[in-house]
Amino acid sequence: MQKKDNIFYKIFGGKYQFLWITLLAIILAFVVGAVAIIANGQNPLLAYIALFKGSFGNINKVATVLTRTTILIFTGLAVAIAFRSGIFIIGAEGQLYLGAFASALVGIYLTNIPKVVHIPLAILAAMLVGGFWSFIPAILKVRYKMDEVVVSLMMNAPAILIVGYLVNEPFRDPMGQTGMTVLIQESARFSRLLEFSRFNTTFFIALSVAFLMIYLIQRSTVGYEWKITGLNPIFSRFGGVYSKKRMLQAAVISGMLAGIAGSALVLGEFYRCLDIISVGYGWDGLLVAMIVNNNPIGVILVAFLFGVLKTGALAMEAATNIPSELSLVIQSIVILFVAAERGVIALIQRKGEVPPIV
Amino acid sequence: MFRELFTPQLLRATIRMTTPIILAALGGLLTYKAGIFNIAMEGMILVGAFSAVVGGYFLGNCWLGVIVAILAVLLISAIYGFFVVKLKSNEFIIGIAINIFANGITVYLLRAIFGVKGAFSSPEIPGLPDVSFPLLDKIGILNTILNNHSIFIYLSWLFVLLIYILIYKTPLGIRIRAAGEHPKALETAGVSVSKIRYITIILNGILCGFAGAHLSLGYLTLFTEGMSDGRGWIAVATVIFGEGNPIMTFAIASLFGFTDGLAFLLQGLGIPDRFARIVPHFTVIFALFIVARRAVLKIARKKREVIRKET
Amino acid sequence: MEKVVEMRGITKIFPTVIANNDVDFSLYKGEIQALVGENGAGKTTLMSILYGMNQPIDSGRIFINGKEERIYHPHVAINKGIGMVHQHFMLVPSFTVSENIVLGHEKRKNGILLDKEEAIKITKEISKKHGFLVAPMARVQDLPLGIQQRIEILKLLYRGTDILILDEPTAVLTPQEIKELFSTIRSLVSEGRSIVFITHKLPEVMAISDRVTVMRKGRITGVLETKKTTMKEIAKLMVGREVLFQVEKEEPHFKGVVLELNNIKALSDRILLAVNGVSLKVQAGEILGIAGIEGNGQTELAEVVTGLRPLVSGEIIFQSKNINKASPRQRREMGIAHIPEDRLKTGISIDATIQDNLVMGAHYKKPLARGIHRYLRQTKDYAEKLINEYDIRTANQNLPTISLSGGNLQRLVIAREFSFDSKLLIISQPTRGIDIGSIEFLHEKILSMRDKGNAILLISADLDEIYALSDRIAVMYEGEMVGEFHPDEIGREELGLYMTGAKREN
Numbered sequence A: 001m002q003k004k005d006n007i008f009y010k011i012f013g014g015k016y017q018f019l020w021i022t023l024l025a026i027i028l029a030f031v032v033g034a035v036a037i038i039a040n041g042q043n044p045l046l047a048y049i050a051l052f053k054g055s056f057g058n059i060n061k062v063a064t065v066l067t068r069t070t071i072l073i074f075t076g077l078a079v080a081i082a083f084r085s086g087i088f089i090i091g092a093e094g095q096l097y098l099g100a101f102a103s104a105l106v107g108i109y110l111t112n113i114p115k116v117v118h119i120p121l122a123i124l125a126a127m128l129v130g131g132f133w134s135f136i137p138a139i140l141k142v143r144y145k146m147d148e149v150v151v152s153l154m155m156n157a158p159a160i161l162i163v164g165y166l167v168n169e170p171f172r173d174p175m176g177q178t179g180m181t182v183l184i185q186e187s188a189r190f191s192r193l194l195e196f197s198r199f200n201t202t203f204f205i206a207l208s209v210a211f212l213m214i215y216l217i218q219r220s221t222v223g224y225e226w227k228i229t230g231l232n233p234i235f236s237r238f239g240g241v242y243s244k245k246r247m248l249q250a251a252v253i254s255g256m257l258a259g260i261a262g263s264a265l266v267l268g269e270f271y272r273c274l275d276i277i278s279v280g281y282g283w284d285g286l287l288v289a290m291i292v293n294n295n296p297i298g299v300i301l302v303a304f305l306f307g308v309l310k311t312g313a314l315a316m317e318a319a320t321n322i323p324s325e326l327s328l329v330i331q332s333i334v335i336l337f338v339a340a341e342r343g344v345i346a347l348i349q350r351k352g353e354v355p356p357i358v
Numbered sequence B: 001m002f003r004e005l006f007t008p009q010l011l012r013a014t015i016r017m018t019t020p021i022i023l024a025a026l027g028g029l030l031t032y033k034a035g036i037f038n039i040a041m042e043g044m045i046l047v048g049a050f051s052a053v054v055g056g057y058f059l060g061n062c063w064l065g066v067i068v069a070i071l072a073v074l075l076i077s078a079i080y081g082f083f084v085v086k087l088k089s090n091e092f093i094i095g096i097a098i099n100i101f102a103n104g105i106t107v108y109l110l111r112a113i114f115g116v117k118g119a120f121s122s123p124e125i126p127g128l129p130d131v132s133f134p135l136l137d138k139i140g141i142l143n144t145i146l147n148n149h150s151i152f153i154y155l156s157w158l159f160v161l162l163i164y165i166l167i168y169k170t171p172l173g174i175r176i177r178a179a180g181e182h183p184k185a186l187e188t189a190g191v192s193v194s195k196i197r198y199i200t201i202i203l204n205g206i207l208c209g210f211a212g213a214h215l216s217l218g219y220l221t222l223f224t225e226g227m228s229d230g231r232g233w234i235a236v237a238t239v240i241f242g243e244g245n246p247i248m249t250f251a252i253a254s255l256f257g258f259t260d261g262l263a264f265l266l267q268g269l270g271i272p273d274r275f276a277r278i279v280p281h282f283t284v285i286f287a288l289f290i291v292a293r294r295a296v297l298k299i300a301r302k303k304r305e306v307i308r309k310e311t
Numbered sequence C: 001m002e003k004v005v006e007m008r009g010i011t012k013i014f015p016t017v018i019a020n021n022d023v024d025f026s027l028y029k030g031e032i033q034a035l036v037g038e039n040g041a042g043k044t045t046l047m048s049i050l051y052g053m054n055q056p057i058d059s060g061r062i063f064i065n066g067k068e069e070r071i072y073h074p075h076v077a078i079n080k081g082i083g084m085v086h087q088h089f090m091l092v093p094s095f096t097v098s099e100n101i102v103l104g105h106e107k108r109k110n111g112i113l114l115d116k117e118e119a120i121k122i123t124k125e126i127s128k129k130h131g132f133l134v135a136p137m138a139r140v141q142d143l144p145l146g147i148q149q150r151i152e153i154l155k156l157l158y159r160g161t162d163i164l165i166l167d168e169p170t171a172v173l174t175p176q177e178i179k180e181l182f183s184t185i186r187s188l189v190s191e192g193r194s195i196v197f198i199t200h201k202l203p204e205v206m207a208i209s210d211r212v213t214v215m216r217k218g219r220i221t222g223v224l225e226t227k228k229t230t231m232k233e234i235a236k237l238m239v240g241r242e243v244l245f246q247v248e249k250e251e252p253h254f255k256g257v258v259l260e261l262n263n264i265k266a267l268s269d270r271i272l273l274a275v276n277g278v279s280l281k282v283q284a285g286e287i288l289g290i291a292g293i294e295g296n297g298q299t300e301l302a303e304v305v306t307g308l309r310p311l312v313s314g315e316i317i318f319q320s321k322n323i324n325k326a327s328p329r330q331r332r333e334m335g336i337a338h339i340p341e342d343r344l345k346t347g348i349s350i351d352a353t354i355q356d357n358l359v360m361g362a363h364y365k366k367p368l369a370r371g372i373h374r375y376l377r378q379t380k381d382y383a384e385k386l387i388n389e390y391d392i393r394t395a396n397q398n399l400p401t402i403s404l405s406g407g408n409l410q411r412l413v414i415a416r417e418f419s420f421d422s423k424l425l426i427i428s429q430p431t432r433g434i435d436i437g438s439i440e441f442l443h444e445k446i447l448s449m450r451d452k453g454n455a456i457l458l459i460s461a462d463l464d465e466i467y468a469l470s471d472r473i474a475v476m477y478e479g480e481m482v483g484e485f486h487p488d489e490i491g492r493e494e495l496g497l498y499m500t501g502a503k504r505e506n
Helices: A007-012 A014-039 A044-056 A059-084 A092-109 A115-144 A148-154 A156-168 A202-219 A221-231 A233-238 A243-270 A281-291 A296-320 A326-350 B008-033 B041-059 B062-086 B091-114 B140-146 B151-169 B171-181 B183-188 B193-217 B231-242 B246-268 B273-310 C043-050 C074-079 C097-102 C116-129 C145-158 C175-190 C202-208 C231-239 C298-306 C328-334 C343-347 C354-359 C376-389 C406-418 C436-451 C463-469 C492-499
Strands: B119-121 B222-224 C003-014 C017-028 C032-037 C059-064 C067-069 C082-085 C163-167 C194-199 C211-216 C219-225 C257-267 C273-283 C287-291 C313-318 C336-339 C424-428 C455-460 C472-477 C480-485
Touching: A014 A044, A014 A296, A014 A326, A044 A059, A044 A296, A059 A092, A059 A202, A059 A221, A059 A243, A059 A281, A059 A296, A092 A115, A092 A156, A092 A243, A092 A281, A115 A148, A115 A243, A115 B273, A148 A156, A148 B231, A148 B273, A156 B273, A202 A221, A202 A243, A202 A296, A221 A233, A221 A243, A221 C354, A233 A243, A233 C343, A243 A281, A281 A296, A281 A326, A281 B091, A296 A326, A326 B062, A326 B091, B008 B041, B008 B140, B008 B151, B008 B171, B008 B193, B008 B231, B008 B246, B041 B062, B041 B091, B041 B193, B041 B222, B041 B231, B062 B091, B062 B193, B151 B171, B151 B193, B151 B246, B171 B183, B171 B193, B183 B193, B193 B231, B231 B246, B231 B273, B246 B273, B273 C257, B273 C273, C003 C043, C017 C032, C017 C043, C017 C059, C017 C194, C017 C211, C017 C219, C032 C043, C032 C175, C032 C202, C032 C231, C043 C059, C043 C082, C043 C163, C043 C194, C074 C082, C082 C145, C097 C116, C097 C145, C116 C145, C145 C175, C175 C194, C175 C202, C194 C202, C202 C231, C211 C231, C219 C231, C257 C298, C257 C455, C273 C298, C273 C313, C273 C455, C273 C480, C287 C436, C287 C463, C287 C492, C298 C336, C298 C424, C298 C455, C328 C336, C336 C406, C343 C406, C354 C376, C354 C406, C376 C406, C406 C436, C424 C436, C436 C455, C436 C463, C455 C463, C463 C492, C472 C492, C480 C492
Parallel strands: C032 C194, C032 C211, C082 C163, C163 C194, C287 C455, C287 C472, C336 C424, C424 C455
Antiparallel strands: B119 B222, C003 C017, C003 C059, C059 C067, C211 C219, C257 C273, C257 C313, C472 C480
């Protein structure tokens, strides 16, 4: 009512409120990060300059940022699609590992086939295992009302350990110093686009997939039903939606996207599977999706931001000796601030209690 | 191999592995009873473990280490409580954020304070004392299983009992349960639900501080990155599984502790380390599955009975 | 007479509405005062403020026994001797009766432990003193609502309450239980207590109260002495205009059976046989009213017919076709629309936008979609049309549905369900929690759907509604149909006997 005339409301309320919240949260998180840097006895300004130089200093650095962004788009979308549909699967990290290994197997052992067949087959293999790994907690939730958060979480470590075993024992490259498979066939590789970077064509695949997901989520009947199922499954069933089917579907697509993330690491970046192939991409994907409240466009933006942060943090560590884990601290604080601002706004609007709804 | 595995040593390992899980789970079940689905225990244990080492190393006393651990976890709990109780933010999102924050901050501070990466150990970190019961060492097998454990193992048993009494036998307990089951009923009875929830968050913080301190000072005196290693999550599963009953929760935690112990001993027997470490995770899932399936079957059976009787 | 409560200039503003606007209210010692008004008039908000909830308020002062008090939390109210029985009971279901009674004011033994024996003793004493029989060790979840209400009252008496606020206490009671409640209220008053009785049922106001305070849209519109007023006058103050208690209704034209139920059975969520061999027929162009006290299987009946609840046995025949196995979506497509009893949980998604809620069920069909592609323009127009046609008051269809008021929420659900090409409408408690102005509108809509040739199954616990709309009345008791009547051939009193199981046809 009279609150709409409020200047605060005019600027920050309305349609783009969410954008402001996120932006403010990011700035505040950097401020907190600065405090941590000062506590470490260093100059935050210099550190942040090093961070941004490390991300944007030259074309290769930007390429590195985009390489990370690619993977984060996949894992971020994976989480977003499941969460939107009300199925809270946090197994992207494990699914990514399985996807990576499956892709590597297809990439190594299928020979003498053309690129246009080989690459899709390798990706398909990753989608299958990723989707399967995600299907398990989903079906257990739908059938037995088991808590999918705990189940999917408990399935991460086994996936990573199994892949770790496979690349260290039966499929180990005898020449490798650490656990890794041999290189995949030439015909299964995405092309690298720059000489001194792992930046490769999977970036464009990620963008295409992202646009497909944006279409599905925002413009399709399926996306509508996902959303309603996530918001109120009883109502969605009442309205004639096959809500269990929609949940399972979302979970499987989520697992497939996480699998593709692993596939992109193998087919685009390393050309082989390693025992520590992911630097927490699954977890970062979780944060990416949560910061933007599972909005697919937001996922692309925040994935890029995290790409910058992660890449820059390593450069900052090299230049200033500030631990790169600062990026983890900043990332998690962004979430806290986003949640805080939503909470504070709700608190201001609430002003006491919510009116009783009859 | 069977005989090599099922020895008193296995039970001893079970007891040891159960302790950090049950300590965190006792905290988690208090918040659970008060109506907060708390998944931040993983991060809280980690912060506890790290700060216990910091406190113990610089203050030179293991108990001061424990106190520093508790204070540090209470600080994190204050953030958690502010978001979840005051701002009514999503418990799940805040829990995840706290866990990732804990991971980042401990690694960051490990580098900043000790200048090392991965792990920090030093002879100057004081360990928590072992306790030996004088009469027990006369009885061979019980001595092997029960005696000469680190002190928090015995304390955790005491806590199970205390928390059981707290929840079911005290005025605070009845209020905690009301806060979870029907918060408005409690509020209209003149008791602040927020206050009760803050109390459980504080108690959870203290218990997670104990769990962390036990992890880093109780057995080996060191801190490694990601030291909580999923125990906080297993504690979450334990709470769900035990439905918030401390005795049940202790039983379940012991089951998970047993699989942990089994994994530990299997590694000693030449089973690939990675396979051994899978065991506890799958046990958790399988155990949860059995319970969930039993509940579903029970309902189905009841339905069949009613239908048969009435038609 | 002595004023025990005086509230002066109370104003409480919620984000979307001014719930109380400069309200003055007073309660005398030893009186029963009815506080009446439509839903959303601000009655409950006002009394919640007196009970220390909905704080802080925007302005106003409260005096208890002549002394100004700051009642910022229920515990302050309790200390001042104020107690409130809420519309939704504030009892912890898994706790025993005695635990619920002492909650918040527990006695200790040995300084630490909860004294359960003392709690049981207290419960026995207090229930004996007031002539309520309750078992102290019974779990509240196993007790009927009438008993739960007694426990609520006992709880207040244990706390030494002498100002009792009862919020719509008769909503969940049978006619017999209402009588008992009224005699309890009278005896409490004779012991020197004062009572505020919130209701919107005018016959009850006339039967029990000494004075009436009427509210409308957050303001007081009248303070009357019950003996010197009439229902008509009160109704006018409540609504702000003359009220038609009866809508115009034409004779029905029956056009063949649409729905036929043959001996159907279904279970409730608590796995009891909630629908126990119901057989009935509904014809096109008629309204079959199902009367009954809530919880006698009506909800489950509606859910079985719409496919939301599995059928145990029997046959559901819709337009001569057995639809036992059809999914909810298939049934909707065949032409079964449903206005559920619990709008917030079942009938809408409160966090989705108004548009999302309006298009559900139409969202995948032409002209709103083709294949999986949604046409956003058409979707928007479709929602806009319904908003105008059903007069849903909102600034924007993309606002979250939670921003709508109760009456508008119901209009939204009805707009959606009535816009399908339906043959059968299942309507549960359509006007519960709706203001009188909207009730007229909704009743007219329901009748116009009948006259368009829909078969209508109307489930309502409100006998006024049943009589106003039904062409036939069936009574449901404990999962069975115990009688079927023409509305002219049976009076309310007798219908009440069927509803409570005191009487049944074979």
